[in-house]
Amino acid sequence: MARIVQKFGGTSVADIDRIQAVAQRVKQSVDAGDEVAVVVSAMSGTTNQLVGWTREISPMHDAREYDVVVSAGEQITVGLMAMALQNIGVDARSWLGWQIPMVTDDVHGRARIDEVRADEIIRRFGLGQVAVMAGFQGIGSDNRITTLGRGGSDTSAVALAAAIGADRCDIFTDVDGIYTSDPRIVTRAQKLDKITYEEMLEMASLGAKVLQTRSVELAMNHRVRLQVLSSFIDAPGTLVVDEEEIVEQEIVSGIAHSGNEAKITLVRVPDNPGIAAAIFGPLAESSINVDMIVQNVSEDGKATDLTFTVPKDDLARTLEVLEGQKEDLGFERVEGDPDVVKISVVGVGMRSHAGVAMRMFQALADKGINIQVISTSEIKISVLVSDTYTELALRSLHTVYGLDAV
């Protein structure tokens, strides 16, 4: 017997047939003696429709009212899911964010969870009842509905798992696990049985969009064992766990890529103290997240080139902000390039193995791929290259690090 949270996303509950299929899946666990809490998203399409309506009324709307509208999506699903479970003989009841309560701060539209008071859910486990909780929503201190931001249902599930001391939090999705690389590009990519939180965080933030970064952070902080698995195939997925749980750690676990990057180069920026703050301050104020930053060594001690990346969607706005500051900053010109991809080699084993980066640079050089920017963390090396090399770079690195399926 285990205590499990099972989270199903929008495509898994897209219509009544799928909701009933999910109910059958939940019943399997209940029949096996598990205590189960189910967390569901809105039926796919619903959230988009609701968000569309709010935008139709006004692009600038009250976030509190936005939360009222969009949280209705999950409300519909929990009621239907509880009914579907009851209909096949599983005792179940729905829980909305304000009923639990899932207490959040008051930042409507992207609230953070403060506390989950799950006593009543635990008490009802004892009576054999399944809890069906609406993901994505909570309640603020003003007694109003809050939402956690797009994809927040993963975070809801992990927070609930932590609150009820769950043995595992299963995230059912449309892929069957975490792969060593994107299987659509790297045909020899393999499903990982286990991956560490840290690796998953790097993978998630680098474009392996299976789990929301926030939910992985929360799982890591509360040591909630996560499993990513398919809602459509009945097979084990990938476990996201503590490093200690993985006995034989590979040096490199996966090769991730992210096409959502654009490169900005400021040509001939005065090489003064405080220039970086002067550049990145205005960008931060415009809520533009700057990622990889490289400053070349200044040749003449007077001016240097500065390169960094921003989300592709923010490219135009970034150029606008910088052009607006051109006189103050004193650079010669600014260039933007959206045709780049970030390729990253991720693995906790890197910490104890030298030469991992060297192998990456050599492999790319062997294929004639020019590296534009490099950034590294303790368990990751990322390079920015022209996006025409995406496939070539991923496949080469996958082979070089011995990740290819036999």
Next chain:
Amino acid sequence: MARIVQKFGGTSVADIDRIQAVAQRVKQSVDAGDEVAVVVSAMSGTTNQLVGWTREISPMHDAREYDVVVSAGEQITVGLMAMALQNIGVDARSWLGWQIPMVTDDVHGRARIDEVRADEIIRRFGLGQVAVMAGFQGIGSDNRITTLGRGGSDTSAVALAAAIGADRCDIFTDVDGIYTSDPRIVTRAQKLDKITYEEMLEMASLGAKVLQTRSVELAMNHRVRLQVLSSFIDAPGTLVVDEEEIVEQEIVSGIAHSGNEAKITLVRVPDNPGIAAAIFGPLAESSINVDMIVQNVSEDGKATDLTFTVPKDDLARTLEVLEGQKEDLGFERVEGDPDVVKISVVGVGMRSHAGVAMRMFQALADKGINIQVISTSEIKISVLVSDTYTELALRSLHTVYGLDAV
């Protein structure tokens, strides 16, 4: 300055354009200095879709979960309406049933309102804020969402109007008022400026489906002045008020009709004491509402014929229930006839005027219309006739009682 509740039904908020049109209408009242609370239904079609989903999962579902699902419809509308108002410069916030709270009993799916705690809404009137309340929903003692049953938004509006001591409760709908008869049939029907609660109750329960009977009862009990008016035409509608507010009362205010009736005749029922209870008991247990009842005088003192009406939708079930009791009840046979219509003459003036019924019977006889069943109340005379005479009967009576437009 007045304090007004404005209720808009599903067709009035069917899409974003209409929601914005409603917001403009509310703004007019706000600009005129009124304190306004808006009550809205779900966007038309939404409730049907949500109910459809619950039925698809199971015809027999948990009413508590049903309420969770369907109440999402009004939740969506209040958020959008508050946004639309804010967007044109009107301070507004949405209120869900559980937020006010609109306290109900725990009869999910058709709850009754116990209490509306509207202090905060009144306080915010003082700050110039419009309250946008979700109709149809409340909260039970178990902290779960309840719904008031189909059409319950009218009742929500009247309950709120009573709680805040509103000067008037405007029910915006797709007709522009209450007519002396159905204008689709009686072309010379006229819009009434005023009608009493009692008359409206008789009209509503008799098929003039503009207002839910419950909401009129509630308005009468709390002396809430109701106005029925069009959401699409900017003109006064019909006021539903206390009898004292109407100075010159017509004897007859309107001629109503209801095609939702079926006639049942039990032929040769033993004429014993207690036979009526024996017949109507099983029907009540099956939740079948029996309306007009006529028992003929028994000729031989042994057996009599009993005629009554039931809702047309319940005809088959009624026959089934009665056939099942045939031996116990000892009647000879049972006959069902769906091809009937109930025509009613309604008016509080009847109380003080004799001969109103006689004129009705004479008028129908003059046209060769056979009266099958008669029932009367203090302010109403109803007859059941073959539904082929619907138009003829309505028009004749409309003329006879002097209601025709000049």
